Amino acid sequence: MQWTKQNEQTVYENRWFSVNLADVELPDGRHLDHFLIRLRPVAVATVVNEANEVLLLWRHRFITDSWGWELAAGVVEDGEDIAEAAARELEEETGWRPGPLRHLMSVEPSNGLTDAKHHIFWADEGTYVGHPVDDFESDRREWVPLKLVPDMVARGEVPAANMAAALLLLHHLRLGQDALP
DSSP states (O other), X not given: OOOEEEXXXXXXXXXXEEEEEEEEEOTTSOEEEEEEEEEOOEEEEEEBOTTSEEEEEEEEETTTTEEEEEXXXXXXOTTOOHHHHHHHHHHHHHSEEESSOEEEEEEOTTTTTBOOOEEEEEESOEEEOSSOTTGGGOSEEEEEEGGGHHHHHHTTSXXXXXXXXXXXXXXXXXXXXXXXX
């Protein structure tokens, strides 16, 4: 069953996003107004070291008034390569420059409301280049053992779905089935 967008108009926009109103036709011919948010792509990155520890940020999100572990992330600038944006965000937010990045996954975190797409990368090596430029992004940055990830997710310590999915996939790739509880 496919919904068909008949038209779409912008209600509000700025440098970061636009709020649009679409006229959507349902399969039975009825129409409904549907608001949607159009966003720029987001690049996400982390490093997993030889000890199978993942570089995470502990941060507060004022919108949900919640604390949680996250990966470094940010908006891809116009004309910027997504992997380069991921590396830039990781360095700006953690002070670590990643080695060669590998694409882990791309997800649509809320595709019933927004066209946001998050592209997640990881490296198995990194170089500390100094205190993070964007240290205001997080309370602290830590190397966390991947073996702890499933329990952290279960306890709600990784509240963002895209971050939880990426960390669980990294856990699986690096530690395999034997590490599952």
